[in-house]
Amino acid sequence: MAEKYLMKGNEALAEAAIRAGIDGYFGYPITPQSEVLEYFSKWLPRKGIAYVQAESEVSAINMVYGAGACGKRVMTSTSSPGFSLMQEGVSYIACAQIPCVLVNVQRGGPGLGTIQPSQGDYFQAVKGGGHGDYRLIVLTPNSVQEQADMVYKAFDLSEKYLNPVLILSDGALGQMMETVEFKEDYVRPEFDDSWATTGKMTNRGMNTITSLYIKPEDMEKKNFELQAKYKIIEENEVDYELCHMDDAEIGYIAYGLSSRIVKKAVDIAREQGIKVGLIRPKTVWPFPKDVIKKYSEQVKAYLSIEMSVGQMIEDVKLAIDCKIPVEHYGKTGGIVLSTEEIIEKTKDMLNKY
Amino acid sequence: MEIKGYIEVDIQKCKGCQLCATVCPKAVIGYSDKTNDKGYYYAIMVNEDCIGCGNCAIVCPDSVITAYRAAKK
Amino acid sequence: MAETITKNGQEFDVVWKKPNLQKNDMHYCPGCAHGTLEKLLQEVIDEKGIQHQIIGVSPVGCAVFAYDYMNCDMQEAAHGRACALATGIKRVMPEHAVFTIQGDGDLASIGLAETLHACNRGESIIILFYNNAIYGMTGGQMAPTTLPGQITSSSPDGRDPKLSGMPLKVANIVKEFDGTCYVTRQAANNAVNARKLKKAIEKAVDNSLNNRGTSFIELVGNCPSGWKLTPVESYKWWEENMLKYYPLGDLKTEGGIK
Numbered sequence: 001m002a003e004k005y006l007m008k009g010n011e012a013l014a015e016a017a018i019r020a021g022i023d024g025y026f027g028y029p030i031t032p033q034s035e036v037l038e039y040f041s042k043w044l045p046r047k048g049i050a051y052v053q054a055e056s057e058v059s060a061i062n063m064v065y066g067a068g069a070c071g072k073r074v075m076t077s078t079s080s081p082g083f084s085l086m087q088e089g090v091s092y093i094a095c096a097q098i099p100c101v102l103v104n105v106q107r108g109g110p111g112l113g114t115i116q117p118s119q120g121d122y123f124q125a126v127k128g129g130g131h132g133d134y135r136l137i138v139l140t141p142n143s144v145q146e147q148a149d150m151v152y153k154a155f156d157l158s159e160k161y162l163n164p165v166l167i168l169s170d171g172a173l174g175q176m177m178e179t180v181e182f183k184e185d186y187v188r189p190e191f192d193d194s195w196a197t198t199g200k201m202t203n204r205g206m207n208t209i210t211s212l213y214i215k216p217e218d219m220e221k222k223n224f225e226l227q228a229k230y231k232i233i234e235e236n237e238v239d240y241e242l243c244h245m246d247d248a249e250i251g252y253i254a255y256g257l258s259s260r261i262v263k264k265a266v267d268i269a270r271e272q273g274i275k276v277g278l279i280r281p282k283t284v285w286p287f288p289k290d291v292i293k294k295y296s297e298q299v300k301a302y303l304s305i306e307m308s309v310g311q312m313i314e315d316v317k318l319a320i321d322c323k324i325p326v327e328h329y330g331k332t333g334g335i336v337l338s339t340e341e342i343i344e345k346t347k348d349m350l351n352k353y
Numbered sequence: 354m355e356i357k358g359y360i361e362v363d364i365q366k367c368k369g370c371q372l373c374a375t376v377c378p379k380a381v382i383g384y385s386d387k388t389n390d391k392g393y394y395y396a397i398m399v400n401e402d403c404i405g406c407g408n409c410a411i412v413c414p415d416s417v418i419t420a421y422r423a424a425k426k
Numbered sequence: 427m428a429e430t431i432t433k434n435g436q437e438f439d440v441v442w443k444k445p446n447l448q449k450n451d452m453h454y455c456p457g458c459a460h461g462t463l464e465k466l467l468q469e470v471i472d473e474k475g476i477q478h479q480i481i482g483v484s485p486v487g488c489a490v491f492a493y494d495y496m497n498c499d500m501q502e503a504a505h506g507r508a509c510a511l512a513t514g515i516k517r518v519m520p521e522h523a524v525f526t527i528q529g530d531g532d533l534a535s536i537g538l539a540e541t542l543h544a545c546n547r548g549e550s551i552i553i554l555f556y557n558n559a560i561y562g563m564t565g566g567q568m569a570p571t572t573l574p575g576q577i578t579s580s581s582p583d584g585r586d587p588k589l590s591g592m593p594l595k596v597a598n599i600v601k602e603f604d605g606t607c608y609v610t611r612q613a614a615n616n617a618v619n620a621r622k623l624k625k626a627i628e629k630a631v632d633n634s635l636n637n638r639g640t641s642f643i644e645l646v647g648n649c650p651s652g653w654k655l656t657p658v659e660s661y662k663w664w665e666e667n668m669l670k671y672y673p674l675g676d677l678k679t680e681g682g683i684k
Contacts, residue, residue, distance in 0.1 A: 355436055356436070358438070358441070359433075359438075366451055368455075368456035368457070368611065370456035370457030370458075370617075370650075370657040371457070371657060371658050372457055372657065372661060375658065375661055376616050376617050378503060379624075383480075389477065397629075403443050403447075404651065405438070405439075406441070406559075406617075407441035407442040407617070408617035409616050409617075410442035410443075410618065411442055411620045411621065411624075412459055412462065412617050412620050412648040413461075413462075414452070414454060414457065414459055414460065414461030414462045414465075414614075415451075415452055415461050416445070416447065416461070416465045417444075418442070419440065419442065419443045419444065420440075420441040420442045420443075421431065421433070421438035421440060421441060422438060422439050422441045423436060423437070423438055423439075423441065424430055424437035424438055424439050
């Protein structure tokens, strides 16, 4: 049995990164993410691992670019306004195909917003965020345990596909304390860094890491290459969890913190004899389209539940070509969902459909 | 007749910027009548006074000049 | 040992030949000293035999294609972010020399924060700052380093210090930081200056390899196209105006955070 620790989500995330063999962390303080940076600031220098508190998020993401392009395991973390600042660098990293892990511990927006939890950065996470045709792999933990587990997975996926991987968390998951166990049998998969800038040896040509393709034909070719990679990721890396979907008449779809509250709502509804179930995306890009489509043959309607005014609902509608009704329930501004309201909404939907 | 030095110019790469001529202590470098494929009047030696100092070569932004100096006997 | 060849029965030493740059023709305009900077850097890399132990960062600006000329591993940064990339590289590859090549728009304007903080942290990187007082690649707009009264495409009546301030002397700023170990201003308008520039690059590479702190070399350069002058006219303007406002020489030769 692995040892159990009582930790904050932010700390668990940082500890998992150290255990996964991180080579460098570059970040900037912002609430409600700062514990990640603080945890690293204590442990990385003591272990002789690269750590820089950068002058800005803009700088931090570019340090990740530089170090990641040397083939090292690197990471940054931030919260919503900081992730907006990083978008320039994220776009460059996606095009230059540099493996790295990004963490957005979301808070309420837009603007300076609030420091309370939110899921308002969904579009930014799954539709690009920065300029150009690119995708991040986006993992969505819903517990402190998953905040840790998904770090190993994020590093592995980023190196497997040479693509930035985003862990889309939120202020509640970052701040809450739960017990967590760390993998004891983790082995870093083999990683070919022959493309990286490690100093030009005589047995190879020079390695250049760039996102500049000035000739339109070259840029188009690069985009096709990226799209081909994204297609493979979509075919292989979709991850989700099903809960009471077998006989559900209304299907809930919720990820991250929302999915925990929705699970509770499923239990309460079932006690009242209401047949509901939950499809919980553990990756929101690639989005679990197929399973949502499959259950659209069975359920009367879907309820997309998010801590936003309705962003993921668009992907749900796309997944089923709008063939059955999809409604949204959400809270915003840092306010957490209510199980009572979810059940009320469900009853309304059952009457309607 | 022995000479003190000479230069070779990669004429297709020369951009005719004339910086070499401005740093030559012996006024050895002039410009061609015809242009190269890029359309530049490239650097040429116009006399045999070159002393092989290499000034032209080291300042040439396009590294098109190779400079030679007579070996000491 | 100097290389020797025989021509017409006479023996010659090779005084200077092209270093191990890539074969591509440089895209720089005729007379632009950007090419001089890169070839001198490549000479230093060749002579020290450190091709395997140096990583460069090219900027956004005229040196954006430096990776098509330099013969070593290179990364291409976003506008202004070269020093952040270099920090990331150096922190995970401390045995390597790391350099950036950046123009004045990139370094002194949009990337000033990254530059100053890298210098202040004393990152053991080489910052090669090509200051020609103008945005070259973008089409000759005013830069923070543009001289008072200098006409550019975005200061058509000449830079007015009341509107835009005075030219930023970045070398003077970074020399004040404990993190910098070598701050110098060099030019490449004649052979004497080009040779001094090469010496400065040698010293800076040495500092980076030995983790002594930040080396900042400002190359006071020219921009014939942006200045709207012929190359030969630009050499004159370079000497009479640029070198007057940005005097050459070492500003600091010792330092770094101990």
